[in-house]
Amino acid sequence: MIDFEKIRSSFPILDVKVNDNKLVYFDNAATTQTPTQVTNSIRNYFNKQNSNIHRGVHHLSNISTEDFEQSRKKVKEFIGAEKEEEIVFTRGTTDSINLVATSYQKFLKNGDEILISEMEHHSNIVPWQLCAEKTGAKLKVVSVTKEGEIDMDHLEKLLNEKTKILSITHISNTLGTINPISEITKLARKYDTKVFIDGAQAIAHQKVNVTELDVDFYCFSAHKLYGPTGVGVLYGKEEILEKLPPYQGGGEMIELVTFEKTTYAKLPSKFEAGTPNISGVIALGKAIEFIEEINLDLIFEYEDMLLNHYNEKSNKIEYYEPFGTSLNKSAIASFNLKKVHHYDIGVLLDNMGIAVRTGHHCTQPLHKKFNLAGTIRASFGIYNTKSEIDYFFDCLSKAYKMLY
Amino acid sequence: MTSVEKIQNEIVEELSLFTDWIEKYEYLIGLGKDEIDFDKKFMKDEFLINGCQSKVWLYAKQNNSKVTFHAYSDAIMTKGIIALLIKVFSNQSPDDIINSKLDFIDKIGLKSHLSATRANGLMSMIKQIKIYAIGFKEKNG
Ligand SMILES: Cc1ncc(COP(=O)(O)O)c(C=O)c1O
Numbered sequence: 001m002i003d004f005e006k007i008r009s010s011f012p013i014l015d016v017k018v019n020d021n022k023l024v025y026f027d028n029a030a031t032t033q034t035p036t037q038v039t040n041s042i043r044n045y046f047n048k049q050n051s052n053i054h055r056g057v058h059h060l061s062n063i064s065t066e067d068f069e070q071s072r073k074k075v076k077e078f079i080g081a082e083k084e085e086e087i088v089f090t091r092g093t094t095d096s097i098n099l100v101a102t103s104y105q106k107f108l109k110n111g112d113e114i115l116i117s118e119m120e121h122h123s124n125i126v127p128w129q130l131c132a133e134k135t136g137a138k139l140k141v142v143s144v145t146k147e148g149e150i151d152m153d154h155l156e157k158l159l160n161e162k163t164k165i166l167s168i169t170h171i172s173n174t175l176g177t178i179n180p181i182s183e184i185t186k187l188a189r190k191y192d193t194k195v196f197i198d199g200a201q202a203i204a205h206q207k208v209n210v211t212e213l214d215v216d217f218y219c220f221s222a223h224k225l226y227g228p229t230g231v232g233v234l235y236g237k238e239e240i241l242e243k244l245p246p247y248q249g250g251g252e253m254i255e256l257v258t259f260e261k262t263t264y265a266k267l268p269s270k271f272e273a274g275t276p277n278i279s280g281v282i283a284l285g286k287a288i289e290f291i292e293e294i295n296l297d298l299i300f301e302y303e304d305m306l307l308n309h310y311n312e313k314s315n316k317i318e319y320y321e322p323f324g325t326s327l328n329k330s331a332i333a334s335f336n337l338k339k340v341h342h343y344d345i346g347v348l349l350d351n352m353g354i355a356v357r358t359g360h361h362c363t364q365p366l367h368k369k370f371n372l373a374g375t376i377r378a379s380f381g382i383y384n385t386k387s388e389i390d391y392f393f394d395c396l397s398k399a400y401k402m403l404y
Numbered sequence: 405m406t407s408v409e410k411i412q413n414e415i416v417e418e419l420s421l422f423t424d425w426i427e428k429y430e431y432l433i434g435l436g437k438d439e440i441d442f443d444k445k446f447m448k449d450e451f452l453i454n455g456c457q458s459k460v461w462l463y464a465k466q467n468n469s470k471v472t473f474h475a476y477s478d479a480i481m482t483k484g485i486i487a488l489l490i491k492v493f494s495n496q497s498p499d500d501i502i503n504s505k506l507d508f509i510d511k512i513g514l515k516s517h518l519s520a521t522r523a524n525g526l527m528s529m530i531k532q533i534k535i536y537a538i539g540f541k542e543k544n545g
Contacts (some may be wrong), residue, residue, distance in 0.1 A: 019425065341479035343458040344433075348481075351425055359457060373459070373478065402426075402433055403480055 002298055002382075010035035010290070011383050021353025024388045029173050029201060029332050029379035030357055031223045034287075038227055041286040045279040053278055054252065054269075068278055071285030072268070075233055078288045079218065080209035085238050085267040089281050092232035093200040094123040096219030097167070099234055099271060100196060101127035103244040108164055110136030115158055115166040115193070117142040117150055118369055121173055122362045124198045128167060137164070144366065148175035148324035156187055163193045170202035170218075174363045174377065175324030176307075176332030178202070185214050194240065200224055204381070205303060205330050207296040210235050222280065226381075227287035231280035234271070241267050248273040299382055303331035306380045306389065313393045319400065323375050331380035334361070337396070340403045342374045348399035349376075354392055408500050411492050412508035419512040428513070432484030440487070442476040453528050458482045460529060464536035470495045471540055473533060485514070485526065493533050498544070501537035506530060 008014060011033050016023045025033060045067075051060035053068050075087050090096045108114075114128050114137050132139045140158050143151040150168070159166070166188050171178050181197060188195050196217040202208055203220040210218045217240075222231040236244075246253055246264055250273035255263040264270045291299070310333055314320045319338040336342055346358030357377040360367045367374060378392065405413075422428045446463045453460040458479030465472050472494045475486045492508070493501055509526065 341458055343479040344481045346457075348429065351429070402430060 002294060002302055004385075007035075007294065008383055010037060012036065014383060018353040018355075019351050024354045024384075024391060026378040026380065026384065026388075026392065027355045027357050028381035028384075029224070029361075029377065031229070032204060032226045032381050033383070034228065035226055035290055037290050038283045038286045041283045042228065042279050045282055050279075052275055064278055064282075067282045067285070068276075071281045071288075074285045074288050078208075078292070079203075079233075079235060080211045081235055082211060083238055086235055086241065088234040088236065088241070088268045088271040089276055090219070090232045090234050090271075091230055091277070092221040092223070093198060093219050094127075094221075094232075096217075096232050096234035097123055097196070097198065098127045099247045100217055100236070100244075101131040103247050103271075104165065104194075105131055105135050106245050107243075108135035108137045111162060112137040112164045113140050113158075113160070113162045114138070115140045115142060115155075115163050115168075117155075117168050118144040119148070119150070119172045119175055119177065119363065119366050120167075120169055121198065121200070122364070123200075124167055124169060125365070128165075142168075144175075144369070146370075147326050148172065148177050149326045149328075150177075150179050150184070152180075152183070152187075155184065159187055159191060159193060161191055163188075163191055165194050165196060167196040167198065169198040169200070170208070171199075171205070171330045171332075172324065172363075172366075173201045173332065174334050174361045174366055174375070175326065176329040176334070176379075177324060177326040178206075178328045178330055180328075181213050181215065189214075201330060201332070204291065204299075205296075206300045216240055222284040222287060225284070225287050226290060227284040228277075228280045231277050231284050233284075238267065241271070244271075246270050246273070250274040252276075294382060302382065303380055306384055306386065307331040307333070309386050310378070310380075310389050313389065317393075317397070319404075323370065323372065332377065333379070334375040334377040336372065336375055337400050337404075340400065342376045344403050345376050345396070345399050348402060349392075349395055352395040352398070354395055406500050406504070408492060408496055408504040412506070415488060415491065416508050416511045429481070432488075433480050434484070435487040436477075436480035436482070436484035438487065440474070440476065440483070442474045444476075446474070447476065453525070453532055457525060460486065460525070462486075462529065462532055462536075464533075464540070466540050466543075467495075469497055469544075471498055471501060471537055473536070475529075482525075486529070489529060489533065493537075498537040498541035502534055502541065 013033050049060050049064050051064045053065040072084050072087050076084050114132055116128055118141055128139055142155045145151050185195050194216040197215045199218050199220040204225040216237050218235040220233055223229040253265050253270050253273040255265050321336045323334040342358045349356055359374045361377055447461050451461040451463050453462055458477050460477045462475040473490050477483045
């Protein structure tokens with residue numbers, strides 16, 4: 001059982017008032033709120049141990065280095081990686097994708113193919129476009145069905161010997177669809193296609209095991225996992241990371257520097273140039289502890305219950321038009337109301353204390369395919385409740401009446 | 405007092421009758437639903453205002469010594485705000501438009517209900533209105 005009161009009390013931000021209303025935070029797909037366990041860790045770091053890591057001989061540097069590396073170990077266990085060398089700390093999902101899309105250029109040539117899907121976040125489109133431009137590789141795009149699922153037949157058709165990389169999101173930040181990663185990976189394994197998974201929307205909402213999924217790369221951001229902004233993770237299989245050239249040069253990532261030639265540090269330092277976000281990485285470790293204490297299987301169950309409750313309510317509204325109707329969904333609901341603009345709804349909900357996202361949610365091609373100028377998105381986290389959803393629908397109908 | 409200032413004061417007075425945000429928004433929505441004088445042939449990218457969350461198209465015409473503004477948005481609330489701007493700026497001389505101070509937006513308490521991105525959109529609209537006025541002034545010599 002989830003100790004709900006305890007969870008809520010870890011998030012003082014939930015007591016914030018917006019326009020005299022209690023805040024209802026339904027924008028968890030954009031960023032999750034940060035529990036006191038995590039903010040305390042950041043304060044503690046700066047009050048008691050701030051120092052640079054991996055280089056000092058002094059006390060502060062030693063404990064910071066230890067905590068930093070402890071976080072790496074936690075991440076490794078959290079996602080079921082085999083080795084700590086496979087965990088690279090980055091600035092976030094976007095940074096992780098850019099790292100691979102840049103370093104991997106060494107292995108791509110004219111005529112090779114990179115495969116993504118129509119439901120990708122701009123962060124999983126643009127870096128690959130840049131990569132394709134640089135290398136002469138072609139970017140191929142798998143279709144999404146009208147329910148908002150990956151068209152698996154199309155995926156199978158597009159895969160071939162030339163497909164060097166397949167990069168797909170684990171869960172769509174707009175549609176909420178949970179993609180069948182193991183199935184996709186099996187198809188890719190028929191060829192020598194490397195599989196990269198954007199786990200930004202999955203990591204805080206269901207148990208992820210990169211070894212069981214058999215993916216080559218997996219990445220996520222701490223700030224969507226109840227951790228701080230500015231920190232993320234790139235997981236890569238050791239044998240592949242070994243072969244990849246460094247992404248950025250600087251301190252930390254070197255073994256020996258002369259003006260003639262530099263040799264690079266071992267994994268994962270090879271990919272961690274410069275002073276990292278030390279407090280953020282340590283806080284990410286705390287966020288993982290926080291989540292594991294609640295238990296991800298229970299979190300999935302709880303959020304699924306919220307989504308079901310939401311769907312029961314939305315199904316009764318005849319002017320409600322859902323975007324993304326897969327049966328295999330995470331707790332994300334994008335929609336429009338007939339004949340009103342998503343922005344008008346967003347403004348009115350905001351005045352009633354409800355935080356939702358309006359617009360294209362960084363998936364412009366997906367919206368364009370379905371002829372949508374934008375949608376409203378409600379996305380849930382562990383602190384949301386059924387009664388918040390009830391309040392949301394009351395406000396939604398009030399807003400609709402005002403506008404229509 | 406210039407006519408631009410006078411109209412602004414009238415708007416502020418009218419909106420001050422409302423006691424809560426819902427009434428204010430209902431008023432704006434009402435304005436947004438009104439028929440407007442907008443020729444749809446101007447719904448082209450070159451007339452789009454940047455920085456708005458909803459789409460806004462704006463064009464201007466000159467009638468003798470006065471400038472008229474015509475704008476459209478796909479969002480009703482935005483259309484309501486546009487209607488207020490047009491009330492203030494349309495049928496004024498280029499000089500009065502260029503030199504006007506816009507304090508009614510602060511005074512009607514709308515700004516606090518607009519997020520930074522939305523306030524930016526509003527600022528872009530006003531900037532574009534002034535740019536049109538400057539253009540007409542130069543053309544007139
Ligand atoms: C599916 C997906 N990919 C990538 C990102 C980008 O994450 P970040 O901005 O933390 O790098 C997001 C977040 O908006 C996302 O939802």
